[in-house]
Amino acid sequence: MAGKKREIQLQAVINTQSLWEEMLQNKGVTVIDVYQAWCGPCKAMQTLFRKLRNELNEEEILHFVVAEADSILALQPFRDNCEPVFLFSVNGKIISKIEGANAPLVNHTIINLVNEERKIVAGEMDRPQYHEITLGDPNADARKGSKESIDQIFSIAIIKPEAMNTGKTIEIKENIANAGFVIEAEDNRVLTENQVRDFYRQKSEQPDFEEFVSLMTTSLSCVLVVSRKKKQEFFWEEEIITEPETEPQEPPEDQPEMDTPPVVKKKWDSTLEEYLDKENIHQFCDVEEDEENVHKFIDIFFPDFKNIKLEKILALLRPDLFQAKKEDVLSIILNEGFLILMQRQVVLSEEEARKLCKEYENEDYFENVIRYMTSGPSLALVLVRENGLQHWKELIGPSTVQEAKQSLLKSLCVQFAMGSLPINQLYGSDSLEAAERDIQYFFPPQKTLALIKPHVTPEQREAILHRIKEAGFEIIRIKEILLLKEDADKIYYKITHKNFYNSVLEILATGPSLVMVLSKWNAVLDWRRMMGPTDPNEAKLLSPDSIRAQFGISTLRNAVHGSTNATEAVQAIQNIFEEIVPENPENPEEH
Numbered sequence: 001m002a003g004k005k006r007e008i009q010l011q012a013v014i015n016t017q018s019l020w021e022e023m024l025q026n027k028g029v030t031v032i033d034v035y036q037a038w039c040g041p042c043k044a045m046q047t048l049f050r051k052l053r054n055e056l057n058e059e060e061i062l063h064f065v066v067a068e069a070d071s072i073l074a075l076q077p078f079r080d081n082c083e084p085v086f087l088f089s090v091n092g093k094i095i096s097k098i099e100g101a102n103a104p105l106v107n108h109t110i111i112n113l114v115n116e117e118r119k120i121v122a123g124e125m126d127r128p129q130y131h132e133i134t135l136g137d138p139n140a141d142a143r144k145g146s147k148e149s150i151d152q153i154f155s156i157a158i159i160k161p162e163a164m165n166t167g168k169t170i171e172i173k174e175n176i177a178n179a180g181f182v183i184e185a186e187d188n189r190v191l192t193e194n195q196v197r198d199f200y201r202q203k204s205e206q207p208d209f210e211e212f213v214s215l216m217t218t219s220l221s222c223v224l225v226v227s228r229k230k231k232q233e234f235f236w237e238e239e240i241i242t243e244p245e246t247e248p249q250e251p252p253e254d255q256p257e258m259d260t261p262p263v264v265k266k267k268w269d270s271t272l273e274e275y276l277d278k279e280n281i282h283q284f285c286d287v288e289e290d291e292e293n294v295h296k297f298i299d300i301f302f303p304d305f306k307n308i309k310l311e312k313i314l315a316l317l318r319p320d321l322f323q324a325k326k327e328d329v330l331s332i333i334l335n336e337g338f339l340i341l342m343q344r345q346v347v348l349s350e351e352e353a354r355k356l357c358k359e360y361e362n363e364d365y366f367e368n369v370i371r372y373m374t375s376g377p378s379l380a381l382v383l384v385r386e387n388g389l390q391h392w393k394e395l396i397g398p399s400t401v402q403e404a405k406q407s408l409l410k411s412l413c414v415q416f417a418m419g420s421l422p423i424n425q426l427y428g429s430d431s432l433e434a435a436e437r438d439i440q441y442f443f444p445p446q447k448t449l450a451l452i453k454p455h456v457t458p459e460q461r462e463a464i465l466h467r468i469k470e471a472g473f474e475i476i477r478i479k480e481i482l483l484l485k486e487d488a489d490k491i492y493y494k495i496t497h498k499n500f501y502n503s504v505l506e507i508l509a510t511g512p513s514l515v516m517v518l519s520k521w522n523a524v525l526d527w528r529r530m531m532g533p534t535d536p537n538e539a540k541l542l543s544p545d546s547i548r549a550q551f552g553i554s555t556l557r558n559a560v561h562g563s564t565n566a567t568e569a570v571q572a573i574q575n576i577f578e579e580i581v582p583e584n585p586e587n588p589e590e591h
């Protein structure tokens with residue numbers, strides 16, 4: 001059945017020319033994740049796609065596919081390209097391309113195209129004359145030959161106090177990100193006199209420079225490290241993307257909606273400075289682009305920049321917010337560059353609520369907060385982002401609505417104030433240590449037994465181990481064993497009576513297997529998901545990026561094994577590692 005189009009859970013697999021042509025007949029928007037046979041589709045984006053598919057609920061006009069670059073003529077330019085590429089087709093015309101796993105931009109593009117499509121279907125607007133982009137890349141050879149050309153170019157931008165004080169900062173950052181730049185690091189700080197004189201040395205001859213220095217050193221600025229891909233300079237293709245927006249915008253009052261043209265702009269292909277100039281943002285934001293100076297200022301403002309680490313935090317949506325606006329909040333979280341690593345509903349016990357709401361314990365409404373927090377499910381999330389802790393704190397704002405209204409009108413605290421209590425409907429851990437504790441508490445690790453079978457080559461083993469770590473598993477025990485009957489029975493104790501078990505034993509006897517204990521929240525199910533269906537042929541169709549799809553040869557030589565449930569995992573780990581494992585809930589969602 002290989003090569004036959006078949007709807008898998010999320011994306012249809014397009015791996016022949018004829019399926020590609022068939023796909024171009026799709027009505028509405030098709031999001032095409034271009035992948036290489038050897039590395040599979042972009043896993044990182046699947047959460048976003050799944051979320052959008054559920055959220056937008058537009059099966060008729062929104063389609064997701066994965067298309068293999070090697071088998072499709074039009075995708076030739078992307079062969080041997082390790083970077084993910086996403087194409088967007090509307091009624092069979094490829095109208096936009098995004099290189100790299102830029103989740104916020106992909107998110108915006110899809111939402112816009114679907115909103116547009118909805119309006120077209122409802123007869124509220126005419127279909128725009130889309131410009132079809134050319135996929136051919138005449139400079140492909142130049143790109144291959146030059147590693148230099150795919151590097152990033154960094155700039156330093158300073159959003160000035162004036163913008164900070166008038167609440168324009170978020171808007172400016174959004175504009176920058178939406179134009180395809182990446183905000184790599186940011187810091188709100190009061191600049192010192194030396195820093196201002198140094199950064200603005202070219203203005204030092206201007207008559208009002210001293211006044212300017214004094215203004216700049218008395219209030220907060222926001223310093224950004226912004227990057228863009230160097231290759232944009234050389235072969236950026238003309239792309240049309242719709243103006244990013246999360247909500248469909250109301251037409252201006254003086255303009256009937258029918259006449260509103262789609263907002264179309266050319267993706268910015270030049271420097272940040274030029275972009276800010278063009279958008280008239282330069283009065284609020286200054287940029288340094290000279291390479292040497294940028295490096296100098298990165299060292300001054302962000303001494304740890306080269307060591308920036310992703311931070312994992314626990315976030316919580318309290319019951320009213322979870323019930324009423326979950327999707328809105330999740331969309332903001334993704335737009336802010338967070339990755340949602342895990343999520344689960346949780347009804348807090350009184351004791352848990354008292355711990356989690358300690359910040360309100362001196363308020364006269366504290367008992368009401370406890371009653372509220374234990375009255376229904378909250379949503380607990382593990383979020384990951386560079387500078388995640390600080391960013392989440394700034395995003396949600398202070399602990400009470402009153403405080404937030406005084407200082408941070410744009411915070412989620414104000415935006416999502418609801419119910420009778422004056423508390424912030426969002427919670428975040430106080431420090432990275434507290435986050436670690438909270439995550440362990442709400443997402444307790446579970447163990448599973450995993451096995452890499454003897455036919456797997458050393459290179460494939462490495463690749464599998466890499467994927468295990470990348471998926472957040474901790475390998476807590478590992479040993480290589482030639483699994484003869486006695487040891488194999490300890491692992492496969494549930495199927496020793498099956499008629500195919502002798503064949504399983506034969507395969508295991510062909511060489512050493514790698515036996516591991518993996519630990520993580522929801523480990524049993526997540527490892528089974530990663531393995532894919534038992535039969536590798538089925539896996540190739542249903543779950544093409546699963547381990548069995550990629551490394552399995554047949555049902556018996558299917559690369560890996562994993563415990564079926566938590567009870568079996570506990571037993572098998574105990575049998576083979578002689579380690580007593582306390583049993584964890586099989587399905588934490590239910591607890």
Ligand SMILES: Nc1ncnc2c1ncn2[C@@H]1O[C@H](COP(=O)(O)OP(=O)(O)OP(=O)(O)O)[C@@H](O)[C@H]1O
Pocket residue numbers: 495500503504533534555556557558560561562563564
């Ligand atoms: N019908 C079958 N014919 C031949 N081999 C089989 C058959 N069913 C299962 N097997 C082999 O026995 C192993 C264990 O079977 P089981 O039913 O427990 O499969 P599973 O739960 O999908 O996968 P695993 O237990 O390996 O994680 C499978 O991984 C496969 O190699």
